[in-house]
Amino acid sequence: MSSSTAGGLARQWTTWGPVVAAVDLALTWGRDLAGFGVAIAAVCLFAAVLAAVHHAEVVAHRVGEPYGSLVLAVAVTVIEVGLIVTLMAGGGEKTATYARDTVFAAVMITCNGIVGLSLLVGALRNRIAVFNAEGSGGALATVCTLATMTLVLPTFTTSHPGPEFSGAQLAFAAVASLALYGVFVAVQTVRHRDYFLPVSREGQAGAESEDDHADPPTKQEMWISLGLLVLALVAVVGLAKLISPTIEDGVESAGLPKAVVGVIIALMVLLPETLAAVRAARRDRMQTSLNLAYGSAIASIGLTIPSIALASIWLSGPLILGLGAVHMVLLVLTAVVSALTVVPGRATLLQGGVHLSIFAAFVFLSFSP
Incomplete structure (x- = not known):
C-alpha cells in the first residue's frame, strides 16, 4: 500500500469516526444500554479518541505551538464542564462532591499520569527529556495556586460548616480562578510564547521536528479538522457518560467506593490529551507534552470552578469542594x-517513574481508601 493510499484511508476513518460516534451518541442518549450497546459505545469512544488526536495535530500544525495544545485542552475542558453542570443539575445531594472529585482527578491524571508517561517515553527514546523550565515552571505554579485556592482552602474556612465555601468565598474563588487562567493564556500565547515552544538539545527554543518540514494544512482543512475535533470530543464525553451506569453497576457489585467511577470517567475523557502528549514525547517535543498536561489541569480548574459557581445559583443541594486529608x-x-x-x-527515567508512582498511589487509594 502506497503512502498516499494510507494517508487517504487515514483521512477517511478520522473523518467518519467522529460522525459515527456522534450518531451512536444521539441514538443511545438517555437510554439504558445493554451489554452489546455498551460494547458498541466503547468502540465508538475509542475511535473518537484517536480521531480527536489526529485532528488536534492537524490544527496544531496549522496554528503552531502553543496554540495547538491550548485548543485541545480548552475544547476538552469546555465540554467536560458542560457535562459536570448537566449531571449536577438533576443530582441533588448525591452530586455534591462531583465537581471536586472530577477536578482533583483531572489534576492527578495530568500532573502525574500524563507527565510521568510522557517523561518515561521521552527518556526511553532520547535518554534525557528536555523542556523549557521557565514555561513549565510558570504553568506548574498556576496549577498549584488554583488547586490550593479551590480544593484545599474550603476544608479550612469557617464561614460555612463543612468543607464548603460561603457564597462570597465561592464568588471570589471563581473570579480569581478565571482571572488567573486568563493571565496564563495571555502569557502562554502572546507575551512569553517562546517559553512554551519545544526546545532543542542545546536548550534553544523553537526546535523543529520532522512534522515541521511537512506542508501545513490549508485554512479549509484546518477548519474542517477543528469542527471534527469538537464533534469527536463531544462524542468522547457523551459516550463516557452513557457507559458510566455500567461502570457504576460494576463498581457497586465489586464493593468499591463510588469515587472510582469518577476516576474511570476522567481517564476516558482525558484520553485524547494523553495520546497526544505521548506522541509529542516520542517526537522529542517534551514541551508540547507538558503544555498539554499542565494546560489541561489549569483549564479544568480555571473553567470548571467559575462555571459551577455560576450554576450554583440554580442548583440545589450543597457544593463540597474541600479535599480530605489523604488527597491533600x-x-x-x-x-x-x-x-x-x-x-x-x-x-x-527516574522522574517519569516517580510521577507514575504517585499516580498509581492515587488510583490505588481511590479503589482502597
Missing part, C-alpha cells in the same frame, strides 16, 4: 515532586 497529602506531594522535576529543565 497527594496534592502536596505532587506539587513538591513536580517542582523538582521542572526546575532543571531536563528529566530522566
Whole structure:
C-alpha cells in the first residue's frame, strides 16, 4: 500500500469516526444500554479518541505551538464542564462532591499520569527529556495556586460548616480562578510564547521536528479538522457518560467506593490529551507534552470552578469542594515532586517513574481508601 493510499484511508476513518460516534451518541442518549450497546459505545469512544488526536495535530500544525495544545485542552475542558453542570443539575445531594472529585482527578491524571508517561517515553527514546523550565515552571505554579485556592482552602474556612465555601468565598474563588487562567493564556500565547515552544538539545527554543518540514494544512482543512475535533470530543464525553451506569453497576457489585467511577470517567475523557502528549514525547517535543498536561489541569480548574459557581445559583443541594486529608497529602506531594522535576529543565527515567508512582498511589487509594 502506497503512502498516499494510507494517508487517504487515514483521512477517511478520522473523518467518519467522529460522525459515527456522534450518531451512536444521539441514538443511545438517555437510554439504558445493554451489554452489546455498551460494547458498541466503547468502540465508538475509542475511535473518537484517536480521531480527536489526529485532528488536534492537524490544527496544531496549522496554528503552531502553543496554540495547538491550548485548543485541545480548552475544547476538552469546555465540554467536560458542560457535562459536570448537566449531571449536577438533576443530582441533588448525591452530586455534591462531583465537581471536586472530577477536578482533583483531572489534576492527578495530568500532573502525574500524563507527565510521568510522557517523561518515561521521552527518556526511553532520547535518554534525557528536555523542556523549557521557565514555561513549565510558570504553568506548574498556576496549577498549584488554583488547586490550593479551590480544593484545599474550603476544608479550612469557617464561614460555612463543612468543607464548603460561603457564597462570597465561592464568588471570589471563581473570579480569581478565571482571572488567573486568563493571565496564563495571555502569557502562554502572546507575551512569553517562546517559553512554551519545544526546545532543542542545546536548550534553544523553537526546535523543529520532522512534522515541521511537512506542508501545513490549508485554512479549509484546518477548519474542517477543528469542527471534527469538537464533534469527536463531544462524542468522547457523551459516550463516557452513557457507559458510566455500567461502570457504576460494576463498581457497586465489586464493593468499591463510588469515587472510582469518577476516576474511570476522567481517564476516558482525558484520553485524547494523553495520546497526544505521548506522541509529542516520542517526537522529542517534551514541551508540547507538558503544555498539554499542565494546560489541561489549569483549564479544568480555571473553567470548571467559575462555571459551577455560576450554576450554583440554580442548583440545589450543597457544593463540597474541600479535599480530605489523604488527597491533600497527594496534592502536596505532587506539587513538591513536580517542582523538582521542572526546575532543571531536563528529566530522566527516574522522574517519569516517580510521577507514575504517585499516580498509581492515587488510583490505588481511590479503589482502597
